[in-house]
Amino acid sequence: MRINxxxxxxxxxxALSATCALAQVQRPRLIVGIVVDQMRWDYLYQYYDKxxxxxxxxxxxxxxxxxxxxxxxxxTVTACGHASIYTGSTPALxxxxxxxxxIDGKPTSSVKDTTVVGVGTTGKAGNQSPRNLLVTTMGDQxxxxxxxxxxxxxxxxxDRAAILPAGHGADGAYWYDNDTHQFIxxxxxxxxxxxxxxxxxxxxxxxxxxxxxxxxxxxxxVTFGLAQAALKAEHLGGDFVPDLLAVSISTTDAxxxxxxxxxxxxxxxxxxxxxELTAFFKFLDKEVGKGNYLLFLTADHGGTYSEPHMKSNKxxxxxxxxxxxxxxxxEKLRRRFGVDNLIQTQMEYTFYLNNDLIVRxxxxxxAVKAEAVRIMSESPEVMWAVDAERVNESSLPxxxxxxxxxxxxxxxxGEIFVLPITGYYASWEGDERGSNHGSWNQSDSHIPxxxxxxxxxxxxxxxxxxxxxxxxxxxxxxxxxxxxACLGQPIKFD
Numbered sequence: 001m002r003i004n005x006x007x008x009x010x011x012x013x014x015a016l017s018a019t020c021a022l023a024q025v026q027r028p029r030l031i032v033g034i035v036v037d038q039m040r041w042d043y044l045y046q047y048y049d050k051x052x053x054x055x056x057x058x059x060x061x062x063x064x065x066x067x068x069x070x071x072x073x074x075x076t077v078t079a080c081g082h083a084s085i086y087t088g089s090t091p092a093l094x095x096x097x098x099x100x101x102x103i104d105g106k107p108t109s110s111v112k113d114t115t116v117v118g119v120g121t122t123g124k125a126g127n128q129s130p131r132n133l134l135v136t137t138m139g140d141q142x143x144x145x146x147x148x149x150x151x152x153x154x155x156x157x158x159d160r161a162a163i164l165p166a167g168h169g170a171d172g173a174y175w176y177d178n179d180t181h182q183f184i185x186x187x188x189x190x191x192x193x194x195x196x197x198x199x200x201x202x203x204x205x206x207x208x209x210x211x212x213x214x215x216x217x218x219x220x221x222v223t224f225g226l227a228q229a230a231l232k233a234e235h236l237g238g239d240f241v242p243d244l245l246a247v248s249i250s251t252t253d254a255x256x257x258x259x260x261x262x263x264x265x266x267x268x269x270x271x272x273x274x275x276e277l278t279a280f281f282k283f284l285d286k287e288v289g290k291g292n293y294l295l296f297l298t299a300d301h302g303g304t305y306s307e308p309h310m311k312s313n314k315x316x317x318x319x320x321x322x323x324x325x326x327x328x329x330x331e332k333l334r335r336r337f338g339v340d341n342l343i344q345t346q347m348e349y350t351f352y353l354n355n356d357l358i359v360r361x362x363x364x365x366x367a368v369k370a371e372a373v374r375i376m377s378e379s380p381e382v383m384w385a386v387d388a389e390r391v392n393e394s395s396l397p398x399x400x401x402x403x404x405x406x407x408x409x410x411x412x413x414g415e416i417f418v419l420p421i422t423g424y425y426a427s428w429e430g431d432e433r434g435s436n437h438g439s440w441n442q443s444d445s446h447i448p449x450x451x452x453x454x455x456x457x458x459x460x461x462x463x464x465x466x467x468x469x470x471x472x473x474x475x476x477x478x479x480x481x482x483x484x485a486c487l488g489q490p491i492k493f494d
Contacts, residue, residue, distance in 0.1 A: 025479055026479075027240070027242045027478050027479070028242055028292055028293050028294040028453065028454035028455075028478075029237040029238070029239065029240060029241075029242060029243070029288055029289070029292045029293060030231075030236055030237030030242065030243050030244070030245065030284075030288050030292065030293040030294070031138075031142075031242060031243070031244045031245070031293070031294050031295075031474060031478070032244075032245050032247065032284070032293055032294070032295040032296075033085070033086070033165060033244070033245070033246045033247065033295075033296055033298075034247050034248075034249070034277075034295065034296070034297040034298075035081070035082060035085060035161065035165070035246075035247070035248040035249070035297075035298055035299060035300050036248075036249045036252055036273065036297065036298075036299050036448075037078060037158070037161065037248060037249055037250050037251075037252050037253035037254075037299065037300055037301075038252055038253035038256045038257075038261075038299065038300070038301060038302065038303040038435070038437060039252055039299035039302070039447070039448060040261065040299075040302040040303055040443065040446070040447075040448075041067070041069070041299075041302065041446045041447055041448045042446075043270065043448070044056060044060065044065075044448055046262065047267070047270050047271070047274075050267075050271060050274075051271075051274045052274055052275065052278055053278075054277070054278030054281060054282070055273070055274035055275065055276075055277035055278040055281070056274050056277065058277075058278070058281060058452075059277075059297060059450045059452050060450065061458070062452065062458055063295075063450050063451055063452030063453070063456055063458065064450065064451045064452070064456050064457060064458065064459045064460065064461075064493050065448075065449070065450050065459075065460040065461075066449040066450070066451075066460075066461055066465045066491060067460055067461065067462045068446075068461075068462045068463060068464050068465060069298070069446070069447050069448070069449040069465045069466065069467060069469075070445050070446060070447075070464065070465070070466055070467070071084070071301060071444075071445040071447060071466070071467045072090070072402070072403055072406060072445075072466045072467065072468065073090040073091060073092070073403050073404075073406035073407035074349065074403045074404055074407045074417070074419075074438070074439065074440050074445075075098055075348040075349050075350070075407060075438040075439075076301040076302070076437050076438055076439065076440070076444045076445050077098055077099050077300075077301060077348050077437065077438050078099055078158065078160060078161060078253065078300050078301065079096045079098060079099045079109075079110035079111070079160045079164065080096055080097070080098060080099075080300075080407070081299070081300025081301050081467070082160060082161050082164040082165050082248065082300050083096040083110075083133055083164045084096075084467050084468060085165065085298060085300065085467055085470050085471065086137040086138050086139065086164065086165045086167065086246070086470075086471055086483075087133075087135050087136065087137050087138075087471060087483045087485060087486065088138070088468045088469070088470065088471030088472045088475075088482055088483050088485075088486030088487060088488040089135055089468060089483065089485040089486055089487055090406040090407060090468065090487060091406070091407045091408070091409050091412075091413070092405065092406050092407065092408055092409055092410075093134070093135060093409075093485040093487070094133060094134055094135045094485055095132060095133060095134035095135070095409055095411075095412060096110050096132065096133060096164065097350075097407070097408075097409040097412040097413045098110070098347050098348040098350070098413075099160065099347075099348065100347045100348070101347055101348075101350075101409075101412045101413060101414075102347075102352060102412055102414075103132070103411075103412060105355070105356070107345065107347075108132070109160070110132060110160045110164065111128040111129060111130065111132060111159050111160045111163045111164065112127060112128060112132070113127055113128055113129035113131050113132070113186070113188065114127055115129075115131075116128070116129050116186045116187045116188045117186065117187050118177070118184055118185075118186055118187075119184060119185045119186055119187055119189070119190060119191065119192065119193050120177070120180065120182060120183070120184035120185060120193040120197070120198075120201075121177045121179060121180050121182075121184045123177060123179045123180070125159065125175075125177040125178065125179065125184060126177070126184050126185070126186045126187075127186065128159045128160075128163055128175070128186050128188075129163065129186055129188035130163050130164060130166070130167060130168050130170075130173075130188070131168075131188075133164055133167070133168065134485075135483060135484055135485035136167065136168065136483045136484045136485075137164075137165065137166075137167030137168070137471070137483055138167075138244070138471045138474055138475055138482075138483055139152035139165070139166055139167040139169065139170060139244045139246070140152075140167040140168050140169045140483065141475055141480050141481055141482065141483055142242060142243075142244055142478065142480060143167075143169040144169075144480075144481070145478070145480040145481065146241055146242070148169075149241045150241055150242055150243050150244065151171050151234050151235070151236055151243040151244075152166055152167065152169065152170045152171055152243065152244045152246075153166065153170065153171055153172045153173070153174075153230045153234055153236065153243075153244070153245055153246070154166030154170060154172070154173040154174070154245075154246040154247075154248075155173070155174050155175075155183075155223065155226045155227050155230055155245075155246070155247055155248075156174075156175055156176075156223065156247070156248035156249070156250055157175065157176040157213060157214065157219055157223060157248075157250035157251065157254075158175060158176075158248065158250040159175040161175070161248035161250055161300070162174055162175040162246070162248065163175070165246035165248065166246055170189065171189070171234065172185060172189050172190065172194070172230070172234070173185060173189060174197060174226060174230070176208075176213065181205070181208045181209040182201035182205070182208060183197055183200065183201055183226060185197070194233065195233075196229055196230070196232075196233035197226075197229075199229075200225065200226055200229045204222055204225065207221075207222065208222060213251065214250065214251060214254040214255070215251065215254050215255040215258055215259075215265075216251070216255075216269075217251070217268050217269045217271075217272035217273075219249075219250065219251030219254075220249055220251050220252075220269065220272050220273050220276050221272065221276060223247065223248075223249055223250070223251070224247070224276040224279070224280050227245060227247045227280070228280070228283055230245065231245060231283075231284075231287060231288075232287065236288075237284075237287065237288035237292065237293060242478060248300075249273060251269060252266075252269060252270070252273065253303075255269055256303050256434070256435045257434045257435060257436065258433070258434050259433060259434065260305070260306040260308075260309055260433045260434055260435050261303045261304070261305050261306065261309070261435040262305065262309070263306075263309075263433070290453075291453065291454060292453075292454065293453050293454060294451070294452075294453045294454040294455070294456065294474065294477065295451070295452045295453045296449065296450065296451050296452070296470060296474065297448065297449075297450045297452075298447055298448060298449045298450075298467070298470060299447040299448055300447075301437045301438075301444055301445070301447065302437060302442075302443050302444045302445065302446055302447055303435040303436065303437045303443065303444065304317075304423070304425040304435055304436055304437060304439070304441065304443045304444060305317070305435060305443065306432065306433055306434060306435055307319055307425075307427075307432065308432055308433065310423065315423070316422075316423045317423045317424065318381065318420075318421060318423065318424040319381075319424060319425065319426075319427035319432075320381045320382075320420035320421075320424045320425060320426050320427065321381070321426075321427060321428070322346045322349065322351075322418070322426055323346065323428075325346070325351075325376060325379055325381070325382070325418070326343050326345070326346050326351060328375075328379070329343055329351075329372055329375045329376055330342060330343050332375050333368065333371060333372060333375070336371055337361075337363055337368060337371075339357065339361050339363065341354055341357065342354050342357065342358065342363075342368055342372070343372060343416075344357075346414070347414065348426075348438055349417060349418050349419070349420075349426065349438055349439070350388070350413050350414030350415075350416065350417050350418075351372070351376070351414045351415065351416040351417075351418065352414040352415065353365065353368065353369060353372070353414075353415050353416075369387055369415055369416065370387070372385075372416055373385050373386065373387055373416055376416065376418055380421075381420055381421060381424055382418055382419070382420060382421065383419050383420060383421045383422065384396055384418070384419045385416060385417070385418045385419075386404065386416070386417050386419075387415065387416060388404060388408045388413060388414070388415055388416060388417045389408075389410070389415065391404045391405060391408075391417070392405075396419075400419070400440055403440050404417050406487075419439065419440065420439065422441055423441070425437070425438070425439065426438055447467065449465065449467075449470065451473070451491075451493070454477075455477060456493065457493050459493055459494060461494055465491055466488060467488075468486070468487045468488035469488035469489055469490070469491050470488065471483055471486055471488060472486050472488035472489055472490045472491075473488075473490045473491045475490075476490035477490075
C-alpha cells in the first residue's frame with residue numbers, strides 16, 4: 001500500500017510540474033478544426049450574398065483566408081483528406097491511400113479494424129479505429145507536448161472523418177451508425193458509451209431515425225449538436241491546457257454525390273451550415289471565451305460539377321467508368337496473355353494487378369503492367385495511365401507527377417494510376433446528377449482554408465498554400481512539434 005501511495009504522489013507531482021510548465025507557454029485553450037466534406041473553394045463566394053453575418057462572413061470578415069490552398073496529391077478523397085489535414089502529410093507517408101485500398105493483398109477500408117468491436121452497436125459499423133494510420137496527428141503531438149493532459153475528441157457522421165482527425169491518442173471519436181440511428185464508438189476508445197453520448201442519442205432519436213441525416217440539412221444540425229455536447233461533457237477548453245475538437249460535416253458530401261454540386265438541393269444545406277456555424281461560434285464565445293480558441297475551417301476535397309450541369313452550360317465534361325475500364329482491359333489482357341482477371345480490382349483511380357495469379361501462371365509482371373498501361377491509355381475517357389512506380393518516366397507535367405508520387409503508398413496503392421480527361425469524373429451507370437471527386441483538377445483540389453481566433457489577424461492571401469500546411473501552422477502557433485511525417489510549412493499571416 002505504501003508503494004502505491006508513493007507512486008500516486010510521484011504521478012501527481014509530475015502532473016503538477018507539467019501543468020506549471022504549460023502555464024508558461026502562451027497557447028489557446030482550445031483548437032477547433034472544422035472540415036466541410038466536398039466543399040469547393042468557390043462556394044465561399046457562390047453563396048456569399050445569402051450567408052448571414054455570424055457564420056462564414058464572420059470567418060471571412062474577421063479571420064484569415066488562404067485563398068489558393070491546393071491538395072498536392074491524388075486521389076482527392078475523404079479519408080486521404082482528413083488524414084492529410086491533421087498529419088500535415090500525404091498518403092505516401094501516412095498510409096491512408098484512399099477510402100478503400102489493399103493491405104497485404106486484401107481489401108480494407110481506411111479505418112477498418114477487426115480487433116475492436118462497436119460500442120453502442122452490435123453491427124460492423126463499430127469495427128473501426130485509427131490503427132491503419134501510420135503516423136502521428138496534431139492531436140497526438142498535443143498529447144505528447146502536454147504529458148497527456150490535453151483532451152482530444154473527434155465527431156462526424158462518417159467514421160473515417162471522426163477517427164482519422166482525432167488520431168491515435170484521442171480521448172474519443174464518435175460517428176453515426178445507420179443501423180441503430182445513433183452515434184457510436186469502438187472499444188479502441190472505451191468499453192461503454194459515455195453518458196453524454198447516450199443522452200444525446202436519446203434526445204435526438206426521433207430526428208435521427210426519421211430523417212436522412214446524410215442528405216438532409218438535419219445532418220449538419222446533429223453534428224454540431226454532438227460537437228457542443230462533447231465540448232461541455234469533456235470540459236474541452238476549460239483550462240489553460242489546450243484541447244482539440246475535430247468536427248467534420250459529412251452531409252455536404254453525401255448530398256452532392258446524389259444531387260450534384262450547386263444543385264437546388266445543396267443550397268439549403270449550405271445555408272443551414274452557415275446558421276449552425278453562427279450558433280457554434282456564439283457557443284464557443286460563451287463556453288471558452290472569444291479570443292481563447294484557435295479555429296480553422298477547410299475541406300477534405302472539392303467536387304466536380306456533374307456532366308448534365310456542365311453540358312447545359314456548353315462546358316466540356318464526361319463520366320469515367322473505372323469498373324468498365326477494368327473489364328475492357330482484362331479482356332484485352334486475356335487475348336494477349338491467355339489469362340483472365342489480371343487486373344484484380346480498382347479503387348479511387350488506382351488499379352491493382354492480380355499478383356498472385358501472375359506468379360501462379362508464370363507471367364512477366366512488368367510486361368503485364370506495361371500492356372495494361374498501354375491499353376488503358378487508349379481509352380477515350382483517359383488522359384493518362386501511368387505505372388505508379390515509374391511515374392517519373394512519363395510525359396506528365398511535373399506538378400501532376402509529384403501529386404501521384406505523394407499519393408502513392410508503395411505497400412497499399414494500386415500499381416497503375418489513371419487520370420481521366422480533364423472535366424471527367426468517376427461515375428456509375430444511371431448516376432447522372434451526382435458530383436464526384438478524386439482527380440488533380442482545380443475543382444477537386446482547390447479547397448477553402450480559413451483561420452480564426454487566437455492570435456489570428458484579419459487578412460487574406462492568394463499565394464500558394466497546401467493542405468499539408470494546416471498541421472504545420474497550428475503546431476507552430478502552439479509551439480509544439482509538428483506531426484512526425486509532416487511535409488507542410490507554417491503559413492505566415494501577412
